[in-house]
Amino acid sequence: MARNHITTTINGDEYEFLCDTEQTLLDCLRDELFLTGTKEGCASGDCGACNVMLDGQLVCSCLVLGVEADGKSMETIEGMAHGEELHPLQQKFLELNGLQCGICTPGILIAAKALLERDPDPTETEIRYWLAGNLCRCTGYDKVVRSVQAAAEEMRKG
Amino acid sequence: MDDLRYEAPGTLEAAVALLAGEEGDARVLAGGTDVLVLLHADMIEPDLLVDIKNIPELTGITQENGGWRVGAATICMDIADHEEFSAAWPGIIDSVKLIGSVQVKGRASIGGNLANASPGADTVPAIMAAGATASIFGPQGQREVPVEDIAIGPGETSLAKGEIIVSFFFPQRPAHSGGAYLRFTPRTEMDIAVVGVGIDLTLDDRGTCLAARVALGAVAARALMVDEAAAVLVGTPIDDAALANLAAAASAACRPIDDKRGTKEFRIKVAGVLARRTALIALGRAKQS
Ligand code: FES
Ligand code: FES
Numbered sequence: 001m002a003r004n005h006i007t008t009t010i011n012g013d014e015y016e017f018l019c020d021t022e023q024t025l026l027d028c029l030r031d032e033l034f035l036t037g038t039k040e041g042c043a044s045g046d047c048g049a050c051n052v053m054l055d056g057q058l059v060c061s062c063l064v065l066g067v068e069a070d071g072k073s074m075e076t077i078e079g080m081a082h083g084e085e086l087h088p089l090q091q092k093f094l095e096l097n098g099l100q101c102g103i104c105t106p107g108i109l110i111a112a113k114a115l116l117e118r119d120p121d122p123t124e125t126e127i128r129y130w131l132a133g134n135l136c137r138c139t140g141y142d143k144v145v146r147s148v149q150a151a152a153e154e155m156r157k158g
Numbered sequence: 159m160d161d162l163r164y165e166a167p168g169t170l171e172a173a174v175a176l177l178a179g180e181e182g183d184a185r186v187l188a189g190g191t192d193v194l195v196l197l198h199a200d201m202i203e204p205d206l207l208v209d210i211k212n213i214p215e216l217t218g219i220t221q222e223n224g225g226w227r228v229g230a231a232t233i234c235m236d237i238a239d240h241e242e243f244s245a246a247w248p249g250i251i252d253s254v255k256l257i258g259s260v261q262v263k264g265r266a267s268i269g270g271n272l273a274n275a276s277p278g279a280d281t282v283p284a285i286m287a288a289g290a291t292a293s294i295f296g297p298q299g300q301r302e303v304p305v306e307d308i309a310i311g312p313g314e315t316s317l318a319k320g321e322i323i324v325s326f327f328f329p330q331r332p333a334h335s336g337g338a339y340l341r342f343t344p345r346t347e348m349d350i351a352v353v354g355v356g357i358d359l360t361l362d363d364r365g366t367c368l369a370a371r372v373a374l375g376a377v378a379a380r381a382l383m384v385d386e387a388a389a390v391l392v393g394t395p396i397d398d399a400a401l402a403n404l405a406a407a408a409s410a411a412c413r414p415i416d417d418k419r420g421t422k423e424f425r426i427k428v429a430g431v432l433a434r435r436t437a438l439i440a441l442g443r444a445k446q447s
Contacts, residue, residue, distance in 0.1 A: 004164065021162040021207065022197060044195050045262055046348075057235065057264040063194050064265070065187075067164045068209065111260065132348055133259020 008069040010035065011079025019066035026050045028066035029076065037077035037106050041135065048134035051107035052076045058114040060133075077106035080113070089113055089151040098147030100138035108134045112148045120156050124149065166209040170295045170324065173208050178297045178320030180206045186322060188216075188231040189265035191258065192274045215324050216269070219243050224330030230269025230292070230323040238263065247328055248443055249337025249356060253284035256341060259348060269323045275309040275380070278351040282309065282381045283373035284339040287356035290328050296321030311379045332368075334361040336443025340436045341375070342428050344419060351376040352420040353428045355408070355436040359391065359444045367391045372404070372433065377412035377425050384411040387433060396441050404437055405430030 003018040006028070017032040026043070029035045029052070041047035043062045050061040053075035080087045089109050092098065099105040108131060115122055115130045122130065127148050128141070136144060164187075167173045177184045182205030185193055196202045210216050210231055217229040219240050226243055234254045237243065244251045250268075257266050257280055271279045272292070286306045294301050297320045305326065308315050317323070337358035343349035354375030360368045370388040375381045387407035394400035409430035414422045 021164045024194070024198070043198065045191060045258070048259065048261055051261055057233070058261050059264045060261045063190055063262070065164065065190065065194065065207075068166075068190075068211075114260075130260055133261045 004067045004070075006066060006070045008071070009073040011075055017066070021065065021067055023066045024062050025052070025054075025064040025066050025069055026061040028069070029061060032066070035076055035078055039103050039106055041103060041107075046133075046135065047104070048107040048111060048131075049104050051110040051134070053110060053114060058111055075110070077110060080109060087113070087151075088154045089116075089148065092147040092151040092154065093144075096143055096147045096150055098139065098144045104134060104136040104138075108136065108144060112151070115148075116152055116155060120152060122148075122152065162204060163206045164209065165206065166212050168212045168214075170213055170215060170322065173210055173213060173322060174296055174320050176206065176208050177322070182206065184208060186210055186273065188267050188270040188273075189233065189262075191262050191266045192270065192276075210322060216322075222327065226328045228268065228326045228328070230272075230325050231267045232269075234263035234266050234268075235260070237268070246331070247288060247337065249339050249358060249440065250281070250284050250288060250328070252339040253281040253341075253354075253356065256280045256339075256351075268326060272305065272308055273315060273317070273323055275311070275313050275315050277309075277312055277378060277380055278354065278376035279309075279381070280339070280341060280351055280354055280375070283354050283356035283375040284337070285326060285356075286373035286381060286383055287337055287339070287358040287371045288328055289358065289371055290326045292326055293324045294321050295324045300324075302327075306373070306381070306383045309380045331447075332360050334363070334444050334447060335359065336440045336445070336447055338436045338439035338443065340432050340439070342432055350419065353377055353425050353432055354381075355429065355432045357433065357436045357440045359396070359437070359440045361441075361444045365395050365445065367394055367396055367400075372408065374408060374411060374429055374433075377414040377429050379413075382411055384408060387411060391437065396437060401434045401437060405434045408433035 039049040041049035045060045045063045052061045184206040185204040187207045187209045216231040237254045268281045271281045291302045339356045341351040341354040356373040358371045370391040372384045372387040390403035409426045412426045414425035
């Protein structure tokens with residue numbers, strides 16, 4: 001059976017790839033396009049490590065098929081920094097130790113960016129609820145939340 | 159498994175033709191939050207996935223005859239973010255907000271939640287209590303069905319081969335109407351209901367209950383409409399006596415199983431407690447509307 005031919009936009013660039021129908025978008029990003037910044041934690045929608053923006057919506061790429069990306073537009077962690085210049089969220093996670101092993105970090109950064117685009121000044125409770133779908137086995141979450149708060153403040157200053 | 163095919167038709171007719179014409183196992187793909195997990199766990203081996211998200215009737219929230227029509231594949235995030243619909247049907251929003259994480263709500267839909275037919279599905283008691291009807295399209299054309307007639311057992315629905323849930327209709331409500339949904343879970347977030355209760359009420363000008371609908375989730379093989387529990391509220395001001403009768407009727411209707419999330423006895427008890435709490439929230443909302 002012929003593989004599916006997919007054309008999609010990732011971080012503003014057009015990409016083409018071939019995939020089997022059952023391959024997830026996560027597997028396509030990592031194994032077909034070698035965009036390995038997006039991580040796999042659980043492959044069942046529970047941990048958020050695989051988060052990407054798909055047509056403006058925060059999703060788990062392990063719960064999307066690669067074929068569903070045809071004609072769509074995506075943002076992944078690879079598009080977050082501009083060259084050498086880190087996004088304020090990335091900068092604050094580094095400064096405030098918002099990560100340890102880093103497996104959860106790309107997903108948390110993508111999810112946190114989506115939150116701050118919706119609400120530039122979320123409360124701590126709102127941040128914790130928004131990130132409830134992003135599991136981290138290292139940090140205990142507190143430094144993650146502090147990093148998001150600090151980045152939000154920085155971004156509000158413009 | 160190697161020849162799993164994928165189609166994303168743009169019309170209802172094309173989708174139904176694909177589903178009805180498939181000789182093997184054909185599955186509807188909406189948000190995929192259940193289907194893709196089952197697929198990758200090898201619990202299902204479909205031959206064809208029909209992605210229905212490109213069909214215009216399946217998504218969107220619009221006013222219709224004073225009520226609201228919600229496309230069956232409309233994502234939960236869009237439902238929760240819709241201010242007017244949220245104001246009209248807060249009980250639906252209670253249930254939609256409890257579905258998984260933000261990421262899962264960015265894909266999951268009420269139609270998928272109902273069609274997946276899990277007894278613990280959060281939105282199902284809420285839409286049953288709301289008195290919603292489902293618009294179904296299939297090889298024989300269109301039919302309108304009360305939502306409580308769709309799920310018939312765990313993973314089983316009354317939909318015929320080739321039929322798709324297209325949209326839900328929430329009828330116009332009288333003044334002084336309100337609804338609520340509550341569930342009990344061991345964790346506060348990201349968990350599956352041990353008991354879920356949806357209640358909708360309509361009051362008269364003096365606060366007497368004119369009409370009530372009570373639905374219970376996760377306490378039987380399918381979500382239950384509990385008419386006996388609704389009947390004890392009607393004609394009362396929903397005072398302590400009525401709430402005690404409601405709790406007793408809700409507990410009496412349960413036919414639960416023991417599982418890792420809760421025993422039978424626990425579910426029966428919690429159903430009564432939650433029914434009372436849900437009714438009080440619905441009452442407060444009805445008085446304000
Ligand atoms: S890998 Fe997708 S949610 Fe865990
Ligand atoms: S930093 Fe290790 S899982 Fe979050």
